[in-house]
Every structure is written in C-alpha cells, then in structure tokens.
C-alpha cells in the first residue's frame with residue numbers, strides 16, 4: 001500500500017487502475033460525471049476509473065501493490081463525450097426516456113452507462129439501468145440480465161445489487177440473440193415509473209451482431225441510441241434510425257486482454273458465493289430453466305428436460321419440441337441461478353450429482369423452486385464453458 005497526492009490539470013485525465021481508493025484533496029474532481037466528495041471512491045481490481053477536473057484539483061490516492069495510475073491528455077475520460085451528450089441531457093426525462101447503448105467490446109459502453117446515469121441523477125431523475133451484456137455483466141454474474149433503479153450517483157455498476165435478475169444462461173451471444181432480446185424486453189417491466197431507462201448491451205456488433213442489434217432496437221424502441229464504436233454498426237443504424245442515433249468517440253488506447261475479461265467474469269461469480277454453504281436438492285423436486293424458459297424434469301407440461309447419456313459435457317435445446325437435454329457431466333461444477341418465491345435470489349455451483357440428488361454450494365437455503373442452468377462451469381482452475389447445441 002502506498003499513498004500519494006496527485007495534481008490534475010484542466011486538460012488531463014487521471015486514470016487509476018485498482019485496487020485503489022481516491023479521495024478529493026482540493027478543487028473540483030469528477031469521476032464519470034459525478035462530483036467526488038471527501039468520501040473515497042473505490043476502484044476495484046481489474047477496473048480503471050477516470051478522474052477529471054474543470055480547472056485544477058488534487059486527489060489523495062491509496063494504491064495497492066497491483067494498482068497503478070497514469071495521466072493522459074487525449075481521447076479519454078468523460079470529457080470526450082461531454083459535448084455530444086450535453087445537448088440531450090436537458091431532454092432526459094421528458095423527450096428522452098429510453099436510451100440504448102451500442103458499441104464493440106471495450107469501447108466504453110459500461111463507462112458511458114454510468115456517466116449518463118450520473119448526469120440524469122444530478123438532475124434528480126430516477127434512472128432504470130438494464131445491463132444486457134451477458135458476457136461482461138456488471139449488475140449480476142455473467143449469463144444473467146440485471147436491472148436496477150437508481151436515484152444516486154454511481155462509480156461502479158458492480159457496487160449495486162440488481163432489483164431483478166433475468167436468466168439467460170450463455171455468455172456468447174451468437175445464435176442466442178432472440179433470447180437476449182426477450183430478456184431485455186422482460187427486464188423493462190422492472191424499471192417502471194422511472195424518468196430515464198438506459199440499456200447497456202454486449203459488444204457483439206460484427207456480422208450477425210448488426211442484424212441482432214437492429215432487431216433489438218426495433219423491439220426496445222429507444223428515443224436515443226448512442227454508438228460508441230463500430231463503423232458498420234454505425235452505418236446500419238444511421239440508415240435505419242437516422243436522427244435517433246448519436247455516434248460518440250470511443251476512448252483511445254484501451255484494450256482489456258482476454259485474460260482480464262475472464263478474470264473480471266470470475267470475480268463476478270465468486271462475489272455471489274462468498275458465504276456459500278453446502279445444500280442438497282432432489283432433481284425431481286425442482287424445476288430447471290435455461291434461456292429464460294422453465295423445464296419440468298418429468299417431461300410433463302410445455303417444456304421438458306431429460307438427462308442424456310453422453311461422454312461429452314453437453315446441453316441440447318430442441319426449440320421446435322421445447323425440450324432440453326443435459327448430461328449429468330455438464331451439470332458438475334455448473335454455475336446456476338436460484339429462484340425462490342418467483343425471483344432469482346441467489347446463485348450456486350453444483351458440486352456433483354448422485355442418482356437424483358444434486359449437491360451444491362450456495363448462499364441460499366432450500367427449498368429451491370427453479371435452478372437456472374448456465375453453460376458455465378466454475379472450477380478450482382477457473383471458468384470453463386459447456387457446449388450448447390441448439391436444434
């Protein structure tokens with residue numbers, strides 16, 4: 001741990017990579033459009049936060065051994081968006097009630113979501129955030145869509161606890177687009193009575209990703225679409241949605257490595273399992289779910305699940321028959337969402353399956369109504385994906 005006092009000038013941005021904490025020392029300091037007070041801002045591990053000032057300021061920062069900071073002058077911080085965003089801010093809550101955020105991976109979508117939320121909250125608006133990025137989820141663990149209503153400023157979406165959690169089950173969007181769209185539309189129900197809804201999305205914007213985002217926008221019907229990057233995406237959206245689209249500058253020089261992305265996901269799984277304990281459930285006594293649909297293990301009802309025999313770890317969804325097939329091997333170490341009283345209230349990892357019993361680790365106590373499957377295993381050596389076949 002080391003402490004330093006740093007001076008920030010008008011035309012520079014201080015970038016702090018966590019774990020660290022930053023406190024105002026003198027002058028006006030902003031982080032993601034929110035003014036920082038003498039209360040410290042926590043920069044989590046794997047996260048970089050920008051600190052800016054309109055004039056001159058200084059901050060006191062406490063850095064862990066892994067943390068570092070740097071100053072940059074160009075194309076970074078929220079100033080890069082300020083002018084393009086400002087003209088809309090006065091319309092927030094009246095003409096503009098729903099914003100869709102699109103852009104490729106690492107283009108600043110999550111940062112922009114926080115920035116816009118802070119600008120709206122500053123105007124005393126109530127903001128509903130829908131985190132539709134199942135690969136790099138902030139409000140929930142990966143593979144789920146979280147929604148949250150806020151009335152106070154934020155520095156990190158990961159500090160919030162979602163009001164509602166919609167189960168998807170996969171983290172790679174291609175081929176599952178329609179389930180994500182359905183999940184985002186469903187999540188809109190939980191951000192009612194707000195002045196502004198902000199919908200963040202995943203970074204899949206090439207090839208099929210464009211078509212998917214166009215369909216999503218058609219369904220969501222936003223008043224404004226911010227695009228943080230992606231030439232083809234921008235072109236397609238300007239053609240279809242014209243005056244609703246604002247193309248923003250992407251921040252420069254940012255490149256989360258694949259390793260950091262996985263590490264950030266793993267932190268999100270473990271965050272929900274800190275106090276997990278062992279529980280056993282009978283597979284015949286719970287429903288299971290996947291892609292937002294519930295399956296009954298007995299084969300009754302509209303949707304049914306059966307255990308399949310295969311040496312592979314496999315989940316098969318036959319959409320025309322509404323049938324889910326899964327191997328018990330696939331379930332071992334699977335990360336699951338747990339529904340009680342009609343809501344996802346927590347998460348768990350299935351340890352192993354013995355006959356019709358599932359032994360799991362979770363922070364919740366049985367009885368469980370529905371176990372929401374995912375295609376992710378969380379093992380001692382990290383995240384692993386389970387093969388999912390759609391037929």
Ligand SMILES: Nc1ncnc2c1ncn2[C@@H]1O[C@H](COP(=O)(O)OP(=O)(O)OP(=O)(O)O)[C@@H](O)[C@H]1O
Nearest residue numbers: 048050076077105106107108109110111136203251
């Ligand atoms: N305007 C900005 N100024 C400084 N840093 C930024 C800015 N925008 C993003 N960053 C940093 O760049 C990284 C990626 O940003 P962010 O997570 O917002 O992008 P994203 O598009 O949501 O990425 P993902 O595809 O992983 O969800 C983060 O470490 C973030 O702190």
Ligand SMILES: [Mg+2]
Nearest residue numbers: 109110133136
């Ligand atoms: Mg993001």
